[in-house]
Amino acid sequence: MPNALTEAFRQPRPPVIGDPSKASGEYKKKKRAKNVSGTLVRIWKYLARRKLKLGLVLFMVLISSALSLLGPYMIGVAVDDYLGGDGALWGLGWAGFLLVLGVVYLLSPLTMFLQSIWMIEIAQETVYRMRVDLFSHLHKLPIPFFGKRQQGELMSRVTNDMENVSGTLNSSAIQIFSSILILFGTLGVMLSLSPLLTLLTFIVVPLMALGMRWITRRTGPLFKERQSNLGDLNGYIEETLSGQRIIKAFSQEDRVKREFAERNERIRLSGFWAQTISGMIPKLMNSLNNLSFALVAGIGGILAINGQVTIGVIIVFVEYARQFTRPLNDLANQWNTLLSAIAGAERVFEIMDEEVENKDEGQASKLDKIEGAVKFEDVSFGYDEGQTTLSDISFEAKPGETIALVGPTGAGKTTLIQLLSRFYDASSGRITIDGREIGSIQRENLRSHMAFVLQDTFLFEGTIRENIRYGRLDATDEEIEEAAKLANAHSFIVRLQGGYDKKLTNGGSGISQGQKQLLAIARAMLADPAILVLDEATSSIDTVTEIKIQQGLQRLMKGRTSFVIAHRLNTIRQADQILVLKDGGLLEHGSHDELLAQGGFYSGLYNGQGVQEEAGD
Ligand SMILES: Nc1ncnc2c1ncn2[C@@H]1O[C@H](COP(=O)(O)OP(=O)(O)OP(=O)(O)O)[C@@H](O)[C@H]1O
Numbered sequence: 001m002p003n004a005l006t007e008a009f010r011q012p013r014p015p016v017i018g019d020p021s022k023a024s025g026e027y028k029k030k031k032r033a034k035n036v037s038g039t040l041v042r043i044w045k046y047l048a049r050r051k052l053k054l055g056l057v058l059f060m061v062l063i064s065s066a067l068s069l070l071g072p073y074m075i076g077v078a079v080d081d082y083l084g085g086d087g088a089l090w091g092l093g094w095a096g097f098l099l100v101l102g103v104v105y106l107l108s109p110l111t112m113f114l115q116s117i118w119m120i121e122i123a124q125e126t127v128y129r130m131r132v133d134l135f136s137h138l139h140k141l142p143i144p145f146f147g148k149r150q151q152g153e154l155m156s157r158v159t160n161d162m163e164n165v166s167g168t169l170n171s172s173a174i175q176i177f178s179s180i181l182i183l184f185g186t187l188g189v190m191l192s193l194s195p196l197l198t199l200l201t202f203i204v205v206p207l208m209a210l211g212m213r214w215i216t217r218r219t220g221p222l223f224k225e226r227q228s229n230l231g232d233l234n235g236y237i238e239e240t241l242s243g244q245r246i247i248k249a250f251s252q253e254d255r256v257k258r259e260f261a262e263r264n265e266r267i268r269l270s271g272f273w274a275q276t277i278s279g280m281i282p283k284l285m286n287s288l289n290n291l292s293f294a295l296v297a298g299i300g301g302i303l304a305i306n307g308q309v310t311i312g313v314i315i316v317f318v319e320y321a322r323q324f325t326r327p328l329n330d331l332a333n334q335w336n337t338l339l340s341a342i343a344g345a346e347r348v349f350e351i352m353d354e355e356v357e358n359k360d361e362g363q364a365s366k367l368d369k370i371e372g373a374v375k376f377e378d379v380s381f382g383y384d385e386g387q388t389t390l391s392d393i394s395f396e397a398k399p400g401e402t403i404a405l406v407g408p409t410g411a412g413k414t415t416l417i418q419l420l421s422r423f424y425d426a427s428s429g430r431i432t433i434d435g436r437e438i439g440s441i442q443r444e445n446l447r448s449h450m451a452f453v454l455q456d457t458f459l460f461e462g463t464i465r466e467n468i469r470y471g472r473l474d475a476t477d478e479e480i481e482e483a484a485k486l487a488n489a490h491s492f493i494v495r496l497q498g499g500y501d502k503k504l505t506n507g508g509s510g511i512s513q514g515q516k517q518l519l520a521i522a523r524a525m526l527a528d529p530a531i532l533v534l535d536e537a538t539s540s541i542d543t544v545t546e547i548k549i550q551q552g553l554q555r556l557m558k559g560r561t562s563f564v565i566a567h568r569l570n571t572i573r574q575a576d577q578i579l580v581l582k583d584g585g586l587l588e589h590g591s592h593d594e595l596l597a598q599g600g601f602y603s604g605l606y607n608g609q610g611v612q613e614e615a616g617d
Helices: 004-009 036-082 093-138 145-149 152-195 193-202 204-242 243-248 252-305 311-352 413-422 443-448 464-469 478-485 490-495 513-527 543-557 569-574 592-598 600-607
Strands: 373-380 389-396 402-406 429-432 450-453 531-535 562-567 579-584 585-590
Touching: 036 093, 036 152, 036 204, 036 311, 093 152, 093 311, 152 193, 152 204, 152 311, 193 204, 193 252, 193 311, 204 243, 204 252, 204 311, 243 252, 252 311, 311 373, 373 413, 389 413, 389 429, 389 579, 389 585, 402 413, 402 569, 413 531, 413 562, 413 579, 443 450, 450 513, 464 478, 464 513, 513 543, 531 543, 543 569, 562 600, 579 592, 585 592, 585 600, 592 600
Parallel strands: 402 562, 402 579, 450 531, 531 562
Antiparallel strands: 373 389, 373 429, 579 585
């Protein structure tokens, strides 16, 4: 019959560090925090912003540590004076002495309370600032960075890892400092009272150090692994929640559950061992504490009988022995929390060290207005080294022209747009806007002159009005309605319950695909850009909405240089230029009539299978 004990024995063996042959594959990968001192210095830079308050906290820690040394010492003095001392009690008499003792014991918790609330305030502010920095840094990172990371894992760094740092700063930092103070203070007083008894108390210290070392060498990597497993699980949850429809549509629920269980199991395992091993610390410390207590009491008793020490000194020692191992115990406990927080902080700083997208923009300029002349000269690009996604692309678009990008899937249409908007930079060749190389224009400024209407319109949580306002934050309500009317979105918006104030949630799940596109057109209309990027929807939209979208787009494109990843014959025919891309190269280039006359790939598509089906396939 299985019970808790037998279950516990079934746990896999803990990792054996230092003996790779015994370590399981899972654990071989784990790492300690890589740069503890560097990470601490960086945390300190945040803490140092509240130097004054921190100084007050340290002052309180000093006082509370001194008080906790003074209390037992005074009791020793009282005992010795009572048992035949001169009864002077520091010249205070019993009443005065007891009063001072009372004050000492009352002040102690008060100073602890003050240091604790002040430190919590500093800690919360520090974590708040770190989170702000992390979040704003995340938003400065280039698109390729996000391509390589799981969103949920990144989210975990902003939440879980930061929370870990917060928890440690709240309590552990003070405790570590006060433990060190009490430790050295106790040692000083002990030595002055009886070096022999001090030595006895100290016998357990090497054992404690060895035990601690054994434990922390095992728990440090485990805590780090647990954090990273947690990030991994977060990533998976985020991915499966956003991919709900696909999971259901392909009946993948069981596989998803299995994969979740595997990741969850990894957290359970690393958490189990991290907690189990670190849980041994208090037990070990307690046992060694008792040993030291027994030694001091036993041998101290013999010394007292021989008249070598007073009873008061033994009382002080017994109390100090306890007090002396307590900070060691606390240090050991806090050490683990500290390691886990450092691992968390390191993961946070890792992101902050990622190079931001606009690091090289010191010299780049801003343009107030652009005409919209776009030129590609022998532009080549590959996402990965050694790979060529686009090669030698050259064309010129005059302001206000419509350029249709046509070609089979994977031909490089989206990539071309990504280069124009500088989500990626070309490996060779030149891209200019109004004759200026785009590398010399600040990315943010460049993109402010462009607007995007993509197939998959992303709507944020908020009202319809707020979502349209995304195009230009200072737009008035009237301007928003005007843009919506031009985009043909107004009529459907006013029919919705709540109209412009209808709240959209979860990426706009309450409205249709076509309506989302109309909102995207309104948003772009409001932005009033010189360059427009359209990715025509391939999904079927009802004819009425389709006509509305087309009308909205026509109005939007008027007077702007428009790049259209085109799927519809109508759009392609009306374009000023058609770029036919194939395998990353510009296969054909010209107007609809010119390309038909050439009798090449495009005319084959058009006459044979029909552009509508094949163009953007
Ligand atoms: N982030 C990326 N990293 C590596 N390769 C990529 C990346 N994005 C796209 N590619 C590759 O680059 C090539 C061109 O892709 P691109 O998205 O530009 O094609 P497309 O013509 O827009 O296709 P579609 O019509 O299907 O959207 C493809 O082979 C694709 O696999």
